[in-house]
Amino acid sequence: MHLNSEQIQALNLKQRIHLINSITGIKPANLIGSIDSQGQTNLAVFSSVVHLGSDPALVGFVLRPPGHVPRHTYDNIKEMGSYTINHVHPEFAQQAHLSSYKFDKNESEFTQCGLQEEFLPDFPAPFVKESNIKYGLHFVEEIPIKQNNTRLMIGEVQEIILNIIPQTPDGGLDLELSKSLGISGLNSYYKFNLIDTYEQPSAENLTRFLSN
Amino acid sequence: MHLNSEQIQALNLKQRIHLINSITGIKPANLIGSIDSQGQTNLAVFSSVVHLGSDPALVGFVLRPPGHVPRHTYDNIKEMGSYTINHVHPEFAQQAHLSSYKFDKNESEFTQCGLQEEFLPDFPAPFVKESNIKYGLHFVEEIPIKQNNTRLMIGEVQEIILNIIPQTPDGGLDLELSKSLGISGLNSYYKFNLIDTYEQPSAENLTRFLSN
Numbered sequence: 001m002h003l004n005s006e007q008i009q010a011l012n013l014k015q016r017i018h019l020i021n022s023i024t025g026i027k028p029a030n031l032i033g034s035i036d037s038q039g040q041t042n043l044a045v046f047s048s049v050v051h052l053g054s055d056p057a058l059v060g061f062v063l064r065p066p067g068h069v070p071r072h073t074y075d076n077i078k079e080m081g082s083y084t085i086n087h088v089h090p091e092f093a094q095q096a097h098l099s100s101y102k103f104d105k106n107e108s109e110f111t112q113c114g115l116q117e118e119f120l121p122d123f124p125a126p127f128v129k130e131s132n133i134k135y136g137l138h139f140v141e142e143i144p145i146k147q148n149n150t151r152l153m154i155g156e157v158q159e160i161i162l163n164i165i166p167q168t169p170d171g172g173l174d175l176e177l178s179k180s181l182g183i184s185g186l187n188s189y190y191k192f193n194l195i196d197t198y199e200q201p202s203a204e205n206l207t208r209f210l211s212n
Numbered sequence: 213m214h215l216n217s218e219q220i221q222a223l224n225l226k227q228r229i230h231l232i233n234s235i236t237g238i239k240p241a242n243l244i245g246s247i248d249s250q251g252q253t254n255l256a257v258f259s260s261v262v263h264l265g266s267d268p269a270l271v272g273f274v275l276r277p278p279g280h281v282p283r284h285t286y287d288n289i290k291e292m293g294s295y296t297i298n299h300v301h302p303e304f305a306q307q308a309h310l311s312s313y314k315f316d317k318n319e320s321e322f323t324q325c326g327l328q329e330e331f332l333p334d335f336p337a338p339f340v341k342e343s344n345i346k347y348g349l350h351f352v353e354e355i356p357i358k359q360n361n362t363r364l365m366i367g368e369v370q371e372i373i374l375n376i377i378p379q380t381p382d383g384g385l386d387l388e389l390s391k392s393l394g395i396s397g398l399n400s401y402y403k404f405n406l407i408d409t410y411e412q413p414s415a416e417n418l419t420r421f422l423s424n
Contacts, residue, residue, distance in 0.1 A: 002332070003372040008269060015383065020266040020369065022385035023347055025299055026394040026404060027263065028237025050262045051239065052274060053360040054232040057220060060357075062264060087237055094410060098421060101413035112418075120214070135235055140359055145272075145366065147352060148265040152364065154357065157232065160215040171227065172397020173234035182238040182394060182404065185384020187412060190404040192238060195393070197400040198306060201313035206324075209310060 029088035029181040034076035042072040043109035047183040057157035065149035086131035132163040241300035241393040246288035254284040255321035259395040269369035277361035298343035344375040
């Protein structure tokens, strides 16, 4: 099937949303935890977390336009300057997904979805106790994307909590063994199978591969 | 294990790169195809493709700073205004990974890595013939990220080619059946198992879930 731009535009909005949300490929499933100055916590599932750099350790995520969604996560990050990102595991995937329900500001998704808060002594935002890979960030910059009024929120990693440290041969985290999850489209959750860890491409392994 | 910001900074650069590239969770494996005005094609694997919006259909990816990497993809996109994004499948994952080797400008990664070019009549950039889910984009905007000199490249989806259309119950693409791949860290490739497609959260299914 080939769709040109007119045919893409002619899809009904629901079809287009599901298709365009799928064609970028797998997306990471993460819960973002935040808190306001009154101590009211908030938790929301995001599939748009993206690595921006390791030195300094910068991570971004994309927020939908104001008006489309309650802005508790955005307001809390702007108010307190900190937030957490927590991997989602199969045991609480459905609870994580329910966090996208539009709860009132005075209802914490932690309580409503049955997840536990965890705090570090000197970091204000709540972590998800059930998550085995999680980190706290200081908010650094908000970049408006003028084409559709979304925004890229950038944070610097300040605290990392690893309850398990499964490693791939090159020293990364093994996301199969960590039981981290991904999302496609809006509502589909996946687990992973590591198929291979390749060598960093070099003239030597390129020649070896191509001669096979 | 808990690492604070001093301890994160004290990791050697290789450890920090592998860790920070892993903690964002799974990343989609995509090949970006481009061409210059002389007809020289280019192909490079990227793990930073991110959905920005469905109406209009906007997709971003993050490019490392000038100087860190050859800028063939960047130069071609700026010169021609178009590029393609192609899902990676297990049959050519190692070839896709090798595309990150620093080939000379006059060497096409298509030829060097043994992948085939595919063109649409009215779209200049090359698709990867072996990929079953792929799309062509018109370049829209380059957003500099000043903290680390990376840039977010934004394109609007113009052409979609789906050789297979496996669907999840909600109408998205089933990335297990499409055999699309993901990446963690720098060199590890994963396939996916769909664990569930949940309903869109509503007051009704929230009550039903919480009463179970």
